[in-house]
Amino acid sequence: MKKIILIISFFLFTGNLFPQNKIKFGEFTIDEYIEQSMKRWQVPGMSVAIIKDGEIVHLKGYGVRELGKPDKVDENTVFAIASNTKPFTGTLISLFESKGKIKLTDKISDYFKDFRLYDDKYSDIVNIEDVISHRLGIETFHGDFFTWGTNFSSGELINFIRYVKPSFELRNGYGYNNTGFTIAGKILEKESGVKWRDLIKDYFFVPLEMNNSVTENSELENIENKAMPHSFDFNMNVVSLPYNNVENLAPAGGIYSSAKDVANWIIMQLNRGKFKGREIFSQSVLDRTLVPANTIKTTAYNPGNPVNRHFLTYGLGWFMQDYRGKLLVEHSGGYDGMVSRTSFMPETGVGLVILTNTDDNNIISTLMNQIYDYYLGADFFNWDSNSYSRTKIYFEDDFKNWNEKLADTSKYLMPSFDMNDLIGTYENTPAGSASIEFKDGKYILNLEMRPKTKGIIKHWHNDTLYCETNDYTFGRWFMPVKVESGKIISIKIKADDFIDPLYYEFKRKY
Numbered sequence: 416m417k418k419i420i421l422i423i424s425f426f427l428f429t430g431n432l433f434p435q436n437k438i439k440f441g442e443f444t445i446d447e448y449i450e451q452s453m454k455r456w457q458v459p460g461m462s463v464a465i466i467k468d469g470e471i472v473h474l475k476g477y478g479v480r481e482l483g484k485p486d487k488v489d490e491n492t493v494f495a496i497a498s499n500t501k502p503f504t505g506t507l508i509s510l511f512e513s514k515g516k517i518k519l520t521d522k523i524s525d526y527f528k529d530f531r532l533y534d535d536k537y538s539d540i541v542n543i544e545d546v547i548s549h550r551l552g553i554e555t556f557h558g559d560f561f562t563w564g565t566n567f568s569s570g571e572l573i574n575f576i577r578y579v580k581p582s583f584e585l586r587n588g589y590g591y592n593n594t595g596f597t598i599a600g601k602i603l604e605k606e607s608g609v610k611w612r613d614l615i616k617d618y619f620f621v622p623l624e625m626n627n628s629v630t631e632n633s634e635l636e637n638i639e640n641k642a643m644p645h646s647f648d649f650n651m652n653v654v655s656l657p658y659n660n661v662e663n664l665a666p667a668g669g670i671y672s673s674a675k676d677v678a679n680w681i682i683m684q685l686n687r688g689k690f691k692g693r694e695i696f697s698q699s700v701l702d703r704t705l706v707p708a709n710t711i712k713t714t715a716y717n718p719g720n721p722v723n724r725h726f727l728t729y730g731l732g733w734f735m736q737d738y739r740g741k742l743l744v745e746h747s748g749g750y751d752g753m754v755s756r757t758s759f760m761p762e763t764g765v766g767l768v769i770l771t772n773t774d775d776n777n778i779i780s781t782l783m784n785q786i787y788d789y790y791l792g793a794d795f796f797n798w799d800s801n802s803y804s805r806t807k808i809y810f811e812d813d814f815k816n817w818n819e820k821l822a823d824t825s826k827y828l829m830p831s832f833d834m835n836d837l838i839g840t841y842e843n844t845p846a847g848s849a850s851i852e853f854k855d856g857k858y859i860l861n862l863e864m865r866p867k868t869k870g871i872i873k874h875w876h877n878d879t880l881y882c883e884t885n886d887y888t889f890g891r892w893f894m895p896v897k898v899e900s901g902k903i904i905s906i907k908i909k910a911d912d913f914i915d916p917l918y919y920e921f922k923r924k925y
Contacts, residue, residue: 457775459481460479464677476489495753521543523546532577557917562664595667596667627672659751782798834874837880838853869884
């Protein structure tokens with residue numbers, strides 16, 4: 416969530432495959448509720464599947480695939496499901512362990528001889544379970560600056576993890592990390608001799624009849640019925656984005672799929688490994704993915720929590736928590752221009768898939784809660800209205816703060832260097848080189864690792880610049896410049912917090 420949201424109305428709805436549509440949230444039908452939510456958050460399109468007792472009871476597309484175009488979203492429209500990919504990879508890890516091909520206690524250095532962590536004392540200790548349960552000691556999203564959406568290979572990303580400074584000791588906390596699943600994917604390939612993408616097709620797409628699902632951008636390009644990503648530009652307008660290429664992190668977030676396809680995956684989970692009467696995975700393989708391997712620190716008793724959650728844990732690709740006294744298994748996915756969620760509640764036989772084509776909405780959480788409340792018979796509480804009213808204030812404040820800061824300029828706050836001295840090349844290990852050129856009257860930032868990303872640099876205050884990029888997900892930032900003895904030593908670059916909250920120093924090459 417990055418920017419304020421303005422309300423617009425442009426939504427078209429497709430026909431429902433399940434005309435009974437008996438699901439109601441208070442006085443609203445599910446369609447009315449979703450329509451209101453989409454208007455609030457300015458979501459051009461979304462697709463929703465609800466499963467109850469092994470059957471799909473609601474499967475419907477809403478809105479349009481791309482803003483300004485008439486093509487409607489339906490149940491087969493393909494979205495990036497991003498980190499909802501992680502449970503697929505985690506299930507393969509569990510399967511391979513059940514066959515004796517690997518052990519979760521296997522050391523990563525046994526598979527990659529040159530594998531190192533920033534804190535080298537743990538380099539030969541860290542194991543498979545550590546890397547896929549987010550207990551490496553690396554804080555959430557740290558290091559994604561040079562991994563997510565960059566042109567580095569998966570092998571380079573595994574090597575780069577040694578440069579990410581930990582925030583806590585190994586196995587002593589939780590920090591969400593994509594590279595850990597990239598490592599797991601490579602281990603699966605080493606032990607099987609089969610590419611991760613082909614393992615996904617063989618073990619999931621084919622047996623679960625996920626006929627509209629792919630793992631590569633080249634395959635995605637050939638799919639006509641796909642939703643386009645959307646985000647908000649710096650003036651708070653909804654804009655369409657191109658698809659990003661995250662194949663270097665594919666085991667962490669590389670699946671593109673539809674609500675209908677992913678619903679089959681959730682049906683199999685609720686049916687304890689079976690789909691259409693055939694066993695896809697044994698119960699023991701699926702049960703292993705639901706063994707908590709890491710605990711996310713949260714207050715165990717909070718009377719103000721409306722769903723009475725007491726714990727939050729992570730297994731092999733799934734988050735697990737209690738929701739009104741029932742086990743809730745879920746994961747979300749965040750991608751440039753899209754967010755999504757998959758979830759199931761084993762004790763009630765309810766599961767869901769929510770796919771959206773913007774990255775600035777919380778419908779994936781509010782609708783999930785609303786659906787589970789409905790099936791649990793809880794008193795009606797409008798989750799979406801409540802969430803939006805609180806989040807809108809944050810968006811408005813954030814937008815106001817940016818405008819006030821950018822308007823706060825003064826001729827008395829000039830830099831200690833000549834702006835033309837910025838022109839040149841800068842380097843960061845491992846992010847590679849960045850260059851600044853003067854073209855068409857503007858100072859332009861170029862990043863070797865993200866060649867399509869261009870930033871326009873302007874002076875702000877003293878030795879701090881402002882950089883605004885053409886990539887609304889990568890974002891904008893204030894750029895500190897380090898100057899010694901009149902010479903520029905380095906610049907600092909960061910991405911939007913949606914990618915990575917850290918600054919990275921690029922040193923000047925003279």
